[in-house]
Amino acid sequence: MAEIQIKNVAKTFGAYQALHDINLTIADQEFMVLLGASGCGKSTLLRIIAGLETATSGEVWIGGRRIDHLSPKDRGIAMVFQNYAVFPHLTVFENIGFGLRMQKLPNDEVTRRVERTASLMHIDQLLKRYSGELSGGQRQRVAVARALAMEPDVILMDEPLSNLDALLRMEMRAELKGVLAESKTTAIYVTHDQVEAMSMADRISVMHQGRIVQAASPIEVYRNPSAEFVASFIGNPPMNFLRAKPAGAGKWTVAGQLFDGPTADKPELQFAIRPEDMQPAAEGLKATAKVVEPLGAHLLVTCEIDGSLFRAVLDSDMTVRPGEVLTLAPQSNRVRWFDPETTLAVA
Amino acid sequence: MSQASMAASVPDPQPDPDATPATNTRSAGRFLYVSGVVLLCAWVIVPIYFLMINTLSSPETVNSFPKPFFPEFDLGSLTFFAGFAGMLSALKNSVLVAGMTMVMSIVIGAPAGYALSRFEFRGKGTFRLLILLTRAFPLPLLALPLAVMFIRTGLDDTALGLALVHTTLAIPFSVLITFSLFSGIPIELEEAAWTLGCTRLTAFQKVVLPLILPGITASAIFAFVISWNEVFAAAVLTIENRTLTAFLLQNLDTSPLHLKFAGGFILVVPALIFIFAVRKYLFAMWGIANR
CATH class of the missing domain: 2.40.50.140 (Nucleic acid-binding proteins)
Known part of the structure; x- marks a missing residue:
């Protein structure tokens, strides 16, 4: 069970208030999308959950355990970054196995899990390559495989598709949705692309100026926007x-x-x-x-x-x-x- | 070679009647550019060439007149140089001091470079400026107080004492080079490592260090060269344990011509080779893209 609870989380950068008193509960195995224009605080919220940023106040709970004081490695999360962050000095195999090696898993277990996630993401042919020899789409697949191989409670994704071209993005969107549903992982996905949000999410949290304006299913957000901002932000x-x-x-x-x-x-x-x-x-x-x-x-x-x-x-x-x-x-x-x-x- | 490129760029004596003023200006500019390049290259290469000729010639040829234009590949001068009393121990001192400078400037400089590139702190800009300003103090100004202090602490005339001074000279460069190297590594790589089970330290070991190692090596070599070339502090702060530069300076007046050439050659060559090997990292220091 990996229910995520965000309680009264706020964040200030100097005099600038990036997040105002955020409260959000994400159910186990739910696919939650944080949607908003750039600078609305959605990435900051994700990074607070990941432990890459410290909240000024508030609490974060995952699976009934308070984790906001833990370092990223102890939170049971895995993260996919916008610019992939595939390690350039390691092969695809070692990239996917990186987290498993840090957990000191036996060699055959590492091999088994790397091969399984690689075939899930259709990159089994690339295991011996280095990131310099991969295309953007392939690197994205490696980044997702690396996160999945950890078998985390929660997978966090920060605009993972925004560096891909339009056609590839559409393809990856459907694929990612399928893979994540199968992995039974709770997912938080940050994007500014409303089509991505509508098509992938179980629930969308629309964010504006450091606040969550509405958190509801895609169709609810579309049909019954709770505020003028949501009504004018969603729909094209x-x-x-x-x-x-x-x-x-x-x-x-x-x-x-x-x-x-x-x-x-x-x-x-x-x-x-x-x-x-x-x-x-x-x-x-x-x-x-x-x-x-x-x-x-x-x-x-x-x-x-x-x-x-x-x-x-x-x-x-x-x-x-x-x-x-x-x-x-x-x-x-x-x-x-x-x-x-x-x-x-x-x- | 230089004649050929000059001839190619000399404007046609009978200009093409169709030539517009623009093309004339362009070819004139090109002429200036090429002659500038040739002049600057000659400025650096010609003395080194003469140094090489005289080093690789027999002592007799070096001391005779007219001077040769091609080396005769005679190792007489170098052999004489190697046999000169005190020369080998001076060479050993130089290597020792430069080696210590290399290690210390990286051990101190690289963490500072990492901090500058990864953390925001008050006075960061001032700190960067101060690092450069340490090079603005003329060493002669510091030499006397340094010598007094070293004598009091017993550091005078030791390799360690001199290495400390050289480290001070090399640190601004090692900080700036490593700063630029660390900045070239996206923070997301480290963050990814943290989420994959690394602490700050293990992420540095497993991700940052392998990526930056070639650059660190270059920075270390540069520190080595700075120490290898330094003569003033070496001459002031050492008496018995002279480095090669200080030793040569001391014996310059009294030694024969072929010894001076051989000594100069031995000093110049390692520096040249090292700097050539690490040139792309030196460009990185000033933020110029590797080309």
């Missing part, structure tokens, strides 16, 4: 926002149209809808098309509603000309509301 193109004025109990006016909404007593709310949840209809929001981008699978129309920019993803069979006025109806169960004061979602 991001969610649309329009101003809504109260018009009686549970009724709100958006760009001259009346919508059912929350019964909150607020002077103003943000009406939010994903671009793909808009359909042309007889009645709805009046949108003036500005830019039309045919993307093959669908048509991306950037338009103007009530003075604000608005994106709609429409069927690629439609023909829309710039300047044309469209009538778009939002799918009512996909509409979300946010309080502009707190930026949080309003039910």
